[in-house]
Each structure stands twice: as C-alpha cells, then as structure tokens.
Amino acid sequence: MADVLSQSQIDALLKSMASGGGPEEEKTEEVVQKEKAVTEEVKYSKYDFYSPRKFTKDKMKILTSVFENYARIITSQINGVFRVMTDITVMEVQERRYYEYVNSLNENDAVTLVEATIQDYGKNLVPMMIYVTPSLVITLVDHMLGGSEGVIKVDPGYRYSDVEIALYRRILSYMIQALKDGFANYISMEFKAQRIEDNPSMMQDVGLDETVAIVHLNVDVAGVASEKIRICMPGTLLESIFQTIDSRKHLARGYAYEDNRETILDNIRESLLPVTGQLGTIALDLSDIYHLKEGDVIDMSKPKDHDVKLFIGRQAWFTGKMGIYKKNVAVRINRRLYEEDDEESLEEELETAASE
Numbered sequence: 001m002a003d004v005l006s007q008s009q010i011d012a013l014l015k016s017m018a019s020g021g022g023p024e025e026e027k028t029e030e031v032v033q034k035e036k037a038v039t040e041e042v043k044y045s046k047y048d049f050y051s052p053r054k055f056t057k058d059k060m061k062i063l064t065s066v067f068e069n070y071a072r073i074i075t076s077q078i079n080g081v082f083r084v085m086t087d088i089t090v091m092e093v094q095e096r097r098y099y100e101y102v103n104s105l106n107e108n109d110a111v112t113l114v115e116a117t118i119q120d121y122g123k124n125l126v127p128m129m130i131y132v133t134p135s136l137v138i139t140l141v142d143h144m145l146g147g148s149e150g151v152i153k154v155d156p157g158y159r160y161s162d163v164e165i166a167l168y169r170r171i172l173s174y175m176i177q178a179l180k181d182g183f184a185n186y187i188s189m190e191f192k193a194q195r196i197e198d199n200p201s202m203m204q205d206v207g208l209d210e211t212v213a214i215v216h217l218n219v220d221v222a223g224v225a226s227e228k229i230r231i232c233m234p235g236t237l238l239e240s241i242f243q244t245i246d247s248r249k250h251l252a253r254g255y256a257y258e259d260n261r262e263t264i265l266d267n268i269r270e271s272l273l274p275v276t277g278q279l280g281t282i283a284l285d286l287s288d289i290y291h292l293k294e295g296d297v298i299d300m301s302k303p304k305d306h307d308v309k310l311f312i313g314r315q316a317w318f319t320g321k322m323g324i325y326k327k328n329v330a331v332r333i334n335r336r337l338y339e340e341d342d343e344e345s346l347e348e349e350l351e352t353a354a355s356e
Contacts, residue, residue, distance in 0.1 A: 053095055054235060055238065055242070059238075059242055062186060066182050067182060069182045071089055071090055071217055073181050074178045082143045083143060084222065087219075089217070091217065094213070095213055095214075096213075097212065098210045101214050102200055105131060105201075106156050110197070111129050111130070112130045112172050112193055112194075112195075113128075113193075113194040113196075114127055114129070114179070115191070115192045117191075119190070121244060123240065126234040127237075128237060130175065130229065131200075131229070132229050133229075134156065135154050136228075137168055137171060140171050141167045144171075145167075150224075151225045169196070172193060176193055183241075187248070210234060211235035213232070215230070215231040215232075216230055275312060276310070277309070277320075277331050278309045279306065280306075282298065305321070307319040307320065308321070308331055317336060318337060319337060320334050
C-alpha cells in the first residue's frame with residue numbers, strides 16, 4: 001500500500017526542489033562545522049610519567065625569585081666593572097634531566113663547576129655548573145683589555161686560548177660571587193669556582209638521568225646582541241637547599257611563638273628603664289626662670305614629707321616616701337598606682353551597673 005502524502009508535505013518537497021536543496025546543504029555545513037569543533041585536538045603540555053617532577057611549583061617559584069635577584073645584581077656588576085650596557089633577565093627556570101642540559105652544549109664549550117656550601121651543613125654537595133656563551137665572554141675580555149665598545153661575535157664552538165681562559169676565570173669570579181647575594185634572602189651559602197671543563201659531555205659528577213634545575217638567563221648586550229647564561233643545579237643540591245630553608249622556617253616560628261617564650265621574657269626582665277621621682281609640678285614664666293639664682297626657693301605647694309610619685313618611663317606606677325638609705329637619696333614605695341586605678345574603674349562600673 002502506497003503512503004499518502006499530505007498537502008503540507010507536498011509543498012515542502014516542491015519548495016526544496018525549487019531552491020536546489022539549500023536547507024539540506026546548510027544543515028550539512030553546520031554538521032561539518034560541529035564535527036570539526038569536536039574532532040579538533042586540544043593542546044596540552046606534555047608530561048613524562050617515566051620521570052615525574054620532584055619539586056613543587058612553590059619550590060620553583062623560590063628558585064625563580066633567587067635568580068631574578070641574582071640577575072639584577074650581576075647586571076649592575078657587569079655594567080660597572082666592564083663598562084658595557086647589559087640587561088640580564090631570567091628567561092625560564094625548569095626542572096629537567098641532566099642529559100637535556102648536556103645535549104644543549106657543544107663539544108668544546110667551557111663549563112665552570114661551582115662548589116656550593118651551606119652554612120652549618122656538614123654534608124658535601126654536588127657542584128653546580130655555569131655556561132656562558134663565548135661571544136659574551138670575548139666581548140667582556142675585549143672591554144677588559146681596552147678594546148672597542150662594540151660587540152664581538154664568535155662561533156658557538158669557539159675554543160679559548162690560555163690567556164682568554166685566565167681572563168674567563170676572572171669574569172666568572174664576579175658572576176659566582178654574586179650567587180651568595182642572590183640566595184641571601186632565603187639561605188646563607190658560599191660559592192667558589194672549582195674547575196673548568198673543556199668537554200662537558202665527559203663530566204661524571206651528575207648522572208645523565210638525574211633531576212636538575214636548568215636556569216636560562218638572557219643577556220641583552222647594548223641592544224645589539226642577545227647572549228645566554230645557562231646554570232644547572234643538581235637535584236641533590238636543591239634538596240639540601242630546600243630542606244635547610246624549610247627547617248629554618250620552623251625554627252623561626254618556634255622562636256616567635258613557642259620554644260623561646262622564657263628566653264624572651266628574661267631579656268625583657270633584664271632591660272633597663274629610667275625611674276624618676278616627682279614631688280610635684282609647677283609652671284613658671286620664662287622671665288622668672290631667667291632671674292633664678294642660687295638660694296632662691298620655689299614653692300611646690302606641698303609639704304616636704306608628701307608622697308612622691310615614681311615614673312617608669314613616662315607612666316606613673318608607684319608612690320612612696322623620700323628618705324636616705326646608706327647616705328643616698330631613696331624612695332620607699334608605699335603603693336602601686338595602677339592597682340588603685342583598676343579598683344576605681346571597677347567601682348565605677350559597679351555603680352553604673354547598679355544605677356541601670
């Protein structure tokens with residue numbers, strides 16, 4: 001039995017045929033766009049689950065703050081010592097594997113190993129590494145020897161001569177000394193150049209798969225050239241630094257609130273405060289004070305055996321009688337004023353409450 005179409009369905013078919021199937025095409029385009037939106041790949045940062053992160057974001061923020069401070073210090077030092085305009089900034093501080101740091105270096109690159117020691121920390125620490133691009137080193141060497149004010153470009157695999165190596169050590173000494181000031185806000189450390197390695201791929205101080213922090217510093221030289229300083233901090237060194245920082249934070253909290261309460265009170269008890277005895281006060285004109293001479297008497301309007309107020313600092317605390325003790329003027333305390341003030345205020349509050 002054939003299906004019977006209604007008049008409305010027949011009109012819709014005729015309209016569709018007359019428009020050349022427009023609505024179906026529009027619908028098809030909408031479906032295609034939706035499919036593209038659904039199938040579009042969402043970009044995520046890759047995470048290697050075979051080498052998980054050892055340090056939290058807060059720890060890396062501390063390290064970033066340290067090297068931002070360090071970058072400001074060496075910028076002023078290099079500009080002042082070598083008379084060259086540079087602007088050193090932190091590009092990134094990332095947790096990586098050591099082989100990533102080594103693979104970024106050339107075979108003939110000179111890497112300086114820096115011995116780091118933490119105050120009151122007995123263990124030996126793995127040295128950190130600093131690499132400076134040869135163009136920056138040669139430019140600073142040229143300024144040290146009185147050369148031109150320009151920027152010298154050399155090949156990335158440039159090999160230093162013996163004279164240049166000696167001057168290279170001098171340049172790196174300024175950068176290494178500034179590390180102490182960079183860490184000063186968090187921890188007390190000392191840094192000293194250990195040795196210079198001409199072939200970084202042969203260094204065995206750190207395992208290739210060991211976790212390290214790689215710090216990239218960008219050096220803008222007179223707005224003409226952009227050089228790099230790359231610093232590698234081994235994971236064991238970072239663990240010791242962060243452990244020391246955390247332990248000192250706990251000690252600081254204990255000192256402020258818990259463990260040293262008695263020590264603080266003992267220091268307060270031993271503090272010196274001025275004690276002043278006052279029989280009374282009187283106002284005089286400046287002319288009267290000007291004409292005072294030996295033998296004049298100032299009437300205090302109080303008898304000589306009247307109580308004397310004792311002031312601790314600027315606050316009246318006690319009253320007492322003046323006298324002599326072992327040939328010295330002394331005051332024997334009779335009562336404490338602040339207790340009487342408390343009693344008077346308490347009586348006033350009771351009277352106010354009773355009247356209400």
